[in-house]
Amino acid sequence: MKNRLKVLRAERDWSQADLAEKLQVSRQTINALETGKYDPSLPLAFKIARLFGQSIETIFQDEA
Amino acid sequence: MTLSSKSPTPLGSSRAARALVFAVVGAPLGYLVGKYLARLEDAGVWTAPVLGWSDVLALFLALLLLGVGAITIIVSASRETLGRKIDPEGGRPATSVQALFYARNGGVLALAGLMLAAPVIVRAVLDPVPPLIASATMIGLLALLLVQIASNITVWIQSDELMRRATAEISAVTFVILLGALFLWAAGEKLGLLPVLTLWDAATVMMTAYLVIAGVVIWRRGLAS
Numbered sequence: 001m002k003n004r005l006k007v008l009r010a011e012r013d014w015s016q017a018d019l020a021e022k023l024q025v026s027r028q029t030i031n032a033l034e035t036g037k038y039d040p041s042l043p044l045a046f047k048i049a050r051l052f053g054q055s056i057e058t059i060f061q062d063e064a
Numbered sequence: 065m066t067l068s069s070k071s072p073t074p075l076g077s078s079r080a081a082r083a084l085v086f087a088v089v090g091a092p093l094g095y096l097v098g099k100y101l102a103r104l105e106d107a108g109v110w111t112a113p114v115l116g117w118s119d120v121l122a123l124f125l126a127l128l129l130l131g132v133g134a135i136t137i138i139v140s141a142s143r144e145t146l147g148r149k150i151d152p153e154g155g156r157p158a159t160s161v162q163a164l165f166y167a168r169n170g171g172v173l174a175l176a177g178l179m180l181a182a183p184v185i186v187r188a189v190l191d192p193v194p195p196l197i198a199s200a201t202m203i204g205l206l207a208l209l210l211v212q213i214a215s216n217i218t219v220w221i222q223s224d225e226l227m228r229r230a231t232a233e234i235s236a237v238t239f240v241i242l243l244g245a246l247f248l249w250a251a252g253e254k255l256g257l258l259p260v261l262t263l264w265d266a267a268t269v270m271m272t273a274y275l276v277i278a279g280v281v282i283w284r285r286g287l288a289s
Binding site: 015016017018024025026027028029031032035037038040041044 | 150151153154156224225226227229284285286287289
């Protein structure tokens with residue numbers, strides 16, 4: 001699954017650690033999400049969407 | 065600043081310097097200890113214990129676990145150093161919750177190493193092991209196991225979803241692979257095709273498989289970066 005997390009984070013000038021702190025996850029989780037090594041759970045996806053004020057579909061795109 | 069934009073020279077050279085110091089100190093020290101033990105054996109004062117392959121493997125794993133556990137505990141003792149490890153970009157000091165989490169992780173690893181080494185060392189030093197010492201060791205191991213289980217549960221509760229996912233994957237893959245491998249070995253053993261494995265051999269193989277699979281999952285999930 002592709003995502004725009006890195007772009008959205010860069011637009012706000014947040015580091016991975018900043019975003020991790022806001023989402024209450026580890027920096028490694030943010031890194032894994034950005035590099036496509038991990039797809040978030042639905043609750044985390046909703047949390048990310050709420051934080052950036054966008055819908056889940058605009059942040060995450062199914063590659064299929 | 066991204067990680068790739070940092071010059072690797074200072075970190076690389078300091079690692080090389082440390083490795084050189086360890087090699088320069090460790091090699092002669094190991095040689096001298098070995099020579100001293102050989103002399104004791106020649107004089108009949110001490111007999112080198114005969115260790116099976118699973119004992120050697122267990123001691124190797126124990127040293128690895130103790131080493132990684134000790135390094136994790138030492139690093140987590142300094143919130144500045146831990147902060148640089150957790151967030152190389154920002155380098156903010158770690159919070160007390162993070163420091164405690166990593167220290168607990170280190171403790172769990174070190175405890176596992178201690179538990180793995182204890183039966184081999186007791187058996188190597190005292191063979192045959194007197195029943196009282198064997199019972200005391202067993203009670204100690206049981207107590208350590210209970211502490212480790214409690215620590216593992218705490219680590220699980222404090223982990224985020226990626227860490228829990230990785231832990232679950234490691235456990236599932238280890239179970240499936242070992243279920244098949246141990247069944248095949250047991251069948252071969254029953255048919256007289258393969259040598260007999262002791263429970264200690266099987267436990268050591270299981271621990272090795274768990275650590276190797278953990279390394280692969282951690283790498284695949286990007287937890288090491």
